[in-house]
Amino acid sequence: xxxxxxxxxxxxxxxxxxxxxxxxxxxxxxxxxxxxxxxxxxxxxxxxxxxxxxxxxxxxxxxxxxxxxxxxxxxxxxxxxxxxxxxxxxxxxxxxxxxxxxxxxxxxxxxxxxxxxxxxxxxxxxxxxxxxxxxxxxxxxxxxxxxxxxxxxxxxxxxxxxxxxxxxxxxxxxxxxxxxxxxxxxxxxxxxxxxxxxxxxxxxxxxxxxxxxxxxxxxxxxxxxxxxxxxxxxxxxxxxxxxxxxxxxxxxxxxxxxxxxxxxxxxxxxxxxxxxxxxxxxxxxxxxxxxxxxxxxxxxxxxxxxxxxxxxxxxxxxxxxxxxxxxxxxxxxxxxxxxxxxxxxxxxxxxxxxxxxxxxxxxxxxxxxxxxxxxxxxxxxxxxxxxxxxxxxxxxxxxxxxxxxxxxxxxxxxxxxxxxxxxxxxxxxxxxxxxxxxxxxxxxxxxxxxxxxxxxxxxxxxxxxxxxxxxxxxxxxxxxxxxxxxxxxxxxxxxxxxxxxxxxxxxxxxxxxxxxxxxxxxxxxxxxxxxxxxxxxxxx
Amino acid sequence: xxxxxxxxxxxxxxxxxxxxxxxxxxxxxxxxxxxxxxxxxxxxxxxxxxxxxxxxxxxxxxxxxxxxxxxxxxxxxxxxxxxxxxxxxxxxxxxxxxxxxxxxxxxxxxxxxxxxxxxxxxxxxxxxxxxxxxxxxxxxxxxxxxxxxxxxxxxxxxxxxxxxxxxxxxxxxxxxxxxxxxxxxxxxxxxxxxxxxxxxxxxxxxxxxxxxxxxxxxxxxxxxxxxxxxxxxxxxxxxxxxxxxxxxxxxxxxxxxxxxxxxxxxxxxxxxxxxx
Numbered sequence: 141x142x143x144x145x146x147x148x149x150x151x152x153x154x155x156x157x158x159x160x161x162x163x164x165x166x167x168x169x170x171x172x173x174x175x176x177x178x179x180x181x182x183x184x185x186x187x188x189x190x191x192x193x194x195x196x197x198x199x200x201x202x203x204x205x206x207x208x209x210x211x212x213x214x215x216x217x218x219x220x221x222x223x224x225x226x227x228x229x230x231x232x233x234x235x236x237x238x239x240x241x242x243x244x245x246x247x248x249x250x251x252x253x254x255x256x257x258x259x260x261x262x263x264x265x266x267x268x269x270x271x272x273x274x275x276x277x278x279x280x281x282x283x284x285x286x287x288x289x290x291x292x293x294x295x296x297x298x299x300x301x302x303x304x305x306x307x308x309x310x311x312x313x314x315x316x317x318x319x320x321x322x323x324x325x326x327x328x329x330x331x332x333x334x335x336x337x338x339x340x341x342x343x344x345x346x347x348x349x350x351x352x353x354x355x356x357x358x359x360x361x362x363x364x365x366x367x368x369x370x371x372x373x374x375x376x377x378x379x380x381x382x383x384x385x386x387x388x389x390x391x392x393x394x395x396x397x398x399x400x401x402x403x404x405x406x407x408x409x410x411x412x413x414x415x416x417x418x419x420x421x422x423x424x425x426x427x428x429x430x431x432x433x434x435x436x437x438x439x440x441x442x443x444x445x446x447x448x449x450x451x452x453x454x455x456x457x458x459x460x461x462x463x464x465x466x467x468x469x470x471x472x473x474x475x476x477x478x479x480x481x482x483x484x485x486x487x488x489x490x491x492x493x494x495x496x497x498x499x500x501x502x503x504x505x506x507x508x509x510x511x512x513x514x515x516x517x518x519x520x521x522x523x524x525x526x527x528x529x530x531x532x533x534x535x536x537x538x539x540x541x542x543x544x545x546x547x548x549x550x551x552x553x554x555x556x557x558x559x560x561x562x563x564x565x566x567x568x569x570x571x572x573x574x575x576x577x578x579x580x581x582x583x584x585x586x587x588x589x590x591x592x593x594x595x596x597x598x599x600x601x602x603x604x605x606x607x608x609x610x611x612x613x614x615x616x617x618x619x620x621x622x623x624x625x626x627x628x629x630x631x632x633x634x635x636x637x638x639x640x641x642x643x644x645x646x647x648x649x650x651x652x653x654x655x656x657x658x659x660x661x662x663x664x665x666x667x668x669x670x671x672x673x674x675x676x677x678x679x680x
Numbered sequence: 681x682x683x684x685x686x687x688x689x690x691x692x693x694x695x696x697x698x699x700x701x702x703x704x705x706x707x708x709x710x711x712x713x714x715x716x717x718x719x720x721x722x723x724x725x726x727x728x729x730x731x732x733x734x735x736x737x738x739x740x741x742x743x744x745x746x747x748x749x750x751x752x753x754x755x756x757x758x759x760x761x762x763x764x765x766x767x768x769x770x771x772x773x774x775x776x777x778x779x780x781x782x783x784x785x786x787x788x789x790x791x792x793x794x795x796x797x798x799x800x801x802x803x804x805x806x807x808x809x810x811x812x813x814x815x816x817x818x819x820x821x822x823x824x825x826x827x828x829x830x831x832x833x834x835x836x837x838x839x840x841x842x843x844x845x846x847x848x849x850x851x852x853x854x855x856x857x858x859x860x861x862x863x864x865x866x867x868x869x870x871x872x873x874x875x876x877x878x879x880x881x882x883x884x885x886x887x888x889x890x891x892x893x894x895x896x897x898x899x900x901x902x903x904x905x906x907x908x909x910x911x912x913x914x915x916x917x918x919x920x921x922x923x924x925x926x927x928x929x930x931x932x933x934x935x936x937x938x939x940x941x942x943x944x945x946x947x948x949x950x951x952x953x954x955x956x
Contacts, residue, residue, distance in 0.1 A: 474854050503856035516847035520869045530855040578851065 147350040153210035166192040177348040184371035185597040236311035240323040242303035246295040253291030259313040278309040301332035329461035334668035362671025400602040402627040406650040418450040423482030442468040444642040455619040457633030465642035507579035511591035513571035517563040524559025548577040569600035693944020699937035710751035718748035718904040752904040764886040767825025772832025780840025839871035873949040880942025
């Protein structure tokens with residue numbers, strides 16, 4: 141990297157948090173350098189201070205958070221000492237930023253073209269027509285199909301991937317020296333993510349931009365990084381070239397993070413029971429919205445004629461991208477949504493035909509674990525109460541239910557005395573364990589898990605998956621496991637079904653689907669996994 | 681407990697609480713300071729305040745002690761404010777909860793009824809109710825409550841609309857809870873903080889509504905209320921303005937106290953909104 145000039149250097153940067161936070165400094169003595177024409181990935185779990193660092197460079201810290209030591213050198217200038225007016229010059233022009241969620245980062249009331257043109261009208265004095273040409277050129281550059289139409293579109297009219305492309309176009313409008321990308325692909329589907337990563341790589345190489353790429357995903361790191369910086373609790377624990385860090389990690393934390401990345405290889409297949417506990421046949425669900433007397437109504441088939449079977453004691457993974465109908469299918473199975481047609485037979489009972497009242501009484505046979513550990517627990521109930529709720533509803537005496545809940549806490553790896561605490565006093569992983577305990581409290585035969593680990597950090601993700609696998613063995617659970625992450629599915633599932641646009645395009649044993657995919661869409665999904673080669677090779 | 685700490689960190693909220701405590705203390709101690717009927721003749725009419733130590737705040741046009749009426753009036757204002765607010769919030773929560781939770785035609789019917797109430801000005805509706813049912817303390821209190829429920833209903837409905845699709849509610853449903861359990865035990869506790877805060881607004885408005893009614897001499901004439909006193913003072917407003925001004929200040933202080941407490945509760949219960 142020596143032939144390139146250093147664009148940004150942080151010199152023992154410390155950022156102080158307000159009193160009452162869980163630590164005094166968000167960042168402590170952070171030193172790093174980014175040269176032109178290189179991509180530096182900053183990796184860390186949530187709370188490691190990686191986003192705080194990006195915001196510190198842009199001087200966009202929240203009011204109570206202050207830089208209390210160190211320097212941020214950008215083009216020979218210390219940004220810590222820059223005035224607000226100087227910072228406005230630097231932002232957008234010298235340093236540009238892309239954010240995680242393009243829907244919230246774009247103004248919903250103005251067209252994409254307008255918002256990109258704003259960059260020019262603020263920082264340059266080009267004429268209107270010149271700006272217009274530049275905007276269209278930029279949109280073409282980020283490969284948005286039909287750039288003229290896209291320029292006139294509002295953010296909600298574009299897909300997530302296209303919005304992120306528009307954000308990138310906006311960020312690159314003034315040819316910044318440094319691009320800061322804060323988890324730019326985390327909210328996107330894998331196939332879109334692969335395209336965006338490739339786009340950032342291409343543009344960066346063409347324009348020789350320096351990129352600070354913030355991510356939590358080692359797969360993405362393997363895909364895109366020249367150099368890697370690993371952060372933990374606001375301190376840099378390791379930095380080096382991508383090959384060094386990925387293949388010869390020095391620090392224990394880096395090793396732990398890499399080990400937690402699920403390898404894309406199904407574990408040896410387990411023997412499956414011959415009888416099916418759950419048989420789904422021809423289930424369809426169609427959403428109809430709007431329209432008056434049938435005119436102008438929008439009809440969206442969310443699930444189309446899905447037929448699947450779950451052998452007793454097995455785990456069936458349902459994978460697909462957002463909008464593929466996998467969550468709708470999961471909710472049909474537990475009857476949070478009523479399917480239009482088809483049958484869902486559990487132990488001889490057709491759940492699709494039961495009335496709501498019957499479902500309510502039989503619900504202990506099938507339970508669900510939800511995606512968001514923050515939203516799925518009632519914030520005003522104590523943990524033990526949350527777990528005991530199900531048995532109490534089904535007639536267990538309160539004292540016994542609470543005592544059983546404490547025993548379940550031990551089963552899911554929580555301290556039984558933690559039952560008196562409220563959900564906000566637990567971490568994300570612990571909350572997900574509470575959610576699991578709540579589902580298990582009713583001793584279900586089938587557990588439907590809807591993206592149970594998607595909101596968790598990789599290391600926590602690995603722990604929860606391990607717990608699920610243990611419980612499956614111990615309790616003889618049959619699991620329907622919904623996920624968008626094929627690496628996670630490969631970890632735990634015996635059987636895998638791939639969904640696209642509401643239909644199952646391929647299903648079979650996990651090893652076969654991942655090892656020898658038949659459908660082109662399955663192959664596209666597998667090819668899109670970031671750092672695919674790395675994921676296949678690295679050993680746990 | 682955090683909420684209590686946050687509440688006492690705001691000087692305005694503490695000031696409001698102190699004022700409110702003073703008004704409540706007045707209401708409680710009225711019988712002790714002024715054992716006689718506050719509406720009984722006490723002395724010469726229209727004695728100016730501070731001119732006679734027996735009548736600290738003077739007397740009104742019929743010679744009744746203003747101070748005694750202020751103390752007893754605090755009882756009436758707080759009683760009407762409290763009970764009417766309870767009625768309004770109760771109706772509001774029930775209507776809002778069912779409309780927001782069930783949606784569909786239930787929501788349509790309940791919201792059209794709410795709108796029917798909202799299209800009529802509160803005060804006009806209150807006049808009609810009092811004209812029809814008479815103006816005893818009970819009917820006035822109920823009538824004030826009945827005209828004040830639409831706003832809390834809409835607020836509760838909005839909270840329910842955003843909460844009913846949360847995952848924890850779905851989780852409750854997969855556990856086999858009944859709709860009533862989901863509404864009152866799962867969703868309502870989470871929807872309550874903004875409604876409680878809004879209750880302070882309802883209470884302030886209820887006190888004002890009663891005063892306005894009394895000013896028009898349509899409230900219960902047999903109780904000593906601040907509004908009645910203002911109504912009486914109307915006749916001598918140009919010279920003996922204090923007869924109306926003193927109860928006016930009492931109303932101002934009470935409404936201010938209730939509003940400050942409400943604002944303080946808002947900041948304490950929704951800490952994230954503060955300072956934004």
